[in-house]
Amino acid sequence: MAKKIRVLVAKPGLDGHDRGAKVVANALRDAGMEVIYTGLHQTPEMIAEAAVQEDVDVVGLSILSGAHLTMFPRIIELLKKQEAEHIKVFGGGIIPAEDVEKLESMGVAKVFGPGTDTRDIIKYLKQEFE
Amino acid sequence: MGGMRDIGALLERFGEGKTAAAARLITILEEGGDGAERVMDTIFARTSGAYRIGFTGPPGAGKSTLVYRLAKLFRQKEHEIGIIAVDPTSPFSGGALLGDRIRMQKLSEDPKIFVRSLASRGSLGGISNCTDEVADLLDAFGKDLIIIETVGVGQSELEIAEKSHTVVVILVPESGDGIQAMKAGLMEIGDIFVMNKADHPDAVLAAREIENSLRLKDIPEGNWQPPVLLTSALEETGMEDVIREIENHRRWLEERDLFEEKRRLILRSRVRDAFMDKLERKLWHDSSITRILESRIGEVYDGRLSPYRMVEELERLVTVE
Known part of the structure; x- marks a missing residue:
């Protein structure tokens, strides 16, 4: 069986809007990927544990609450602790332009802002993980 | 990698x-x-014979929620648990949306529980082709209880019966009437039947329909009599009954040495499946077979050669003493 890209799409923290996460999850599935969606209100610990157990290639975080500077590094740190630093983290949501560079310096692989074409996300993931 | x-x-x-x-x-x-x-x-x-429980039933019956509740209760009994949750792969895109974890969120907080979502990847029996192997791996990882949750698409999902010691069939009041229950398939593989969504006004009646159709099957005395249980995974009622009946069924198998017999059957079917897979691949890669196939398929197409005569010719190339 050929290698499939496995992606965990997760919503950390308290924001309750998952339309964006669902749109992305559906687009990735239609592009032939295996997408694990874990639902709303996840703690960083739950997301990291699920990512490790599912052996995903990459975790996609959707954050609209403004907590991105806390959530992203915490999850990256937890993955490292579990010896799973090979799992990359990307994300999207309401993230101010000036924070994107900060996130990338913290080890976030890629940030997609509002209005991103899902085809660009697919292209990026296929390029990096296929 | x-x-x-x-x-x-x-x-x-x-x-x-x-x-x-x-x-x-x-x-x-x-x-x-x-x-x-x-x-x-x-x-x-390194496997040590972990107990395997299969959960099957139609989509939306509450399988994942029930598995979540039961896993939490089994943890209180010091079991270490591996959960294999299978969801369908799209035959069109090859992709899959694996959503069983949504109902099991809190299990990620317990390091003694390992949950893995598998996409069915073209297998039609309601589980993934590598379910046995993944169960072995979780067993070797120290899990003594393996829960397998099937895709949940319908009455043909019977492979789970060959993979588990106890099969729990989960139904809901909307699953259909007594005639549905008498149809072949799902109703024949259940060791325990669970009528979930007991908070639904028709639940008691629906459970009775299942009981009636089981009674019509005339199970010989001394055989396991599948119980029909009422639960509400949402309101967390009836969970203890399910655990008790799973334990009863396990004891029943063990007391009659059926546990070992079942294991022998499971392993025999695995060897057969793996052997056939390998053989098939080998045959289709054999150049003398593909050569005849390519050169003479035209005659079949023109109607000069029947498919069965062609098979006979191919068969002559394969010798088994």
Whole structure:
């Protein structure tokens, strides 16, 4: 069986809007990927544990609450602790332009802002993980 | 990824109890081929006969929620649990949306529970082709209870019966009337029937329909009589009954040496399946077979040669003493 890209799409923290996460999850599935969606209100610990157990290639975080500077590094740190630093983290949501560079310096692989074409996300993931 | 040397290192870390290594090895099992065989050669000797429980039933019956509730209760009894949750792969895109974890969110907080979502990847029996292997791996990882949740698409989902010691069939009041229940398939593989959504006004009646159709089957005395239980996974009622009946069924199997017999049957069917898979691949890669096939298929197409005569010719190329 050929290698499939496995992606965990997760919503950390308290924001309750998952339309964006669902749109992305559906687009990735239609592009032939295996997408694990874990639902709303996840703690960083739950997301990291699920990512490790599912052996995903990459975790996609959707954050609209403004907590991105806390959530992203915490999850990256937890993955490292579990010896799973090979799992990359990307994300999207309401993230101010000036924070994107900060996130990338913290080890976030890629940030997609509002209005991103899902085809660009697919292209990026296929390029990096296929 | 997946190189032979990596597998050696992964198996070592697996032996040390590292979750990331176990998860990686499952991916290699899913990919199949030489890598998977190498992993199985090491893993198989380390299994210790974990008890396997299959959960099946129509979509939306509440399988994942029930598995979640039961897993929490089994943890209170000191079991270490592996959960394999299978969801369908799209035959069009090859992709899959694996959503069973949504109902099991809180299980990610317990390191003694390992949940893995598998896409069915073209298998039609309601489970993934590598379900057995993944169950072995979780067994070798120290899980003594393996829960397998099927895709949940309907009455043909019977492979689970060959993979588990106890099969729990989950139904809901909307699953259909007594005639549905008398149809072949799902109703014949259940060791325990659970009528979930007991808070629904028709639940008691629906459970009675199941009981009636089971009674019509005239199960010989001394055989296991499948109980019909009422639960509400949402309101958390009836869970203890399900646990008790699973334990009863296990004891029943053990007391009659059926446990070992079942294991022998499971292993025999696995060897057969793996052998046939390998043989099939080998045959289709054989040049003398493909040559005849390519050169003479035109005659079949023109109607000069029947497909069965062609098969006879191909068969002559294969000798089994």
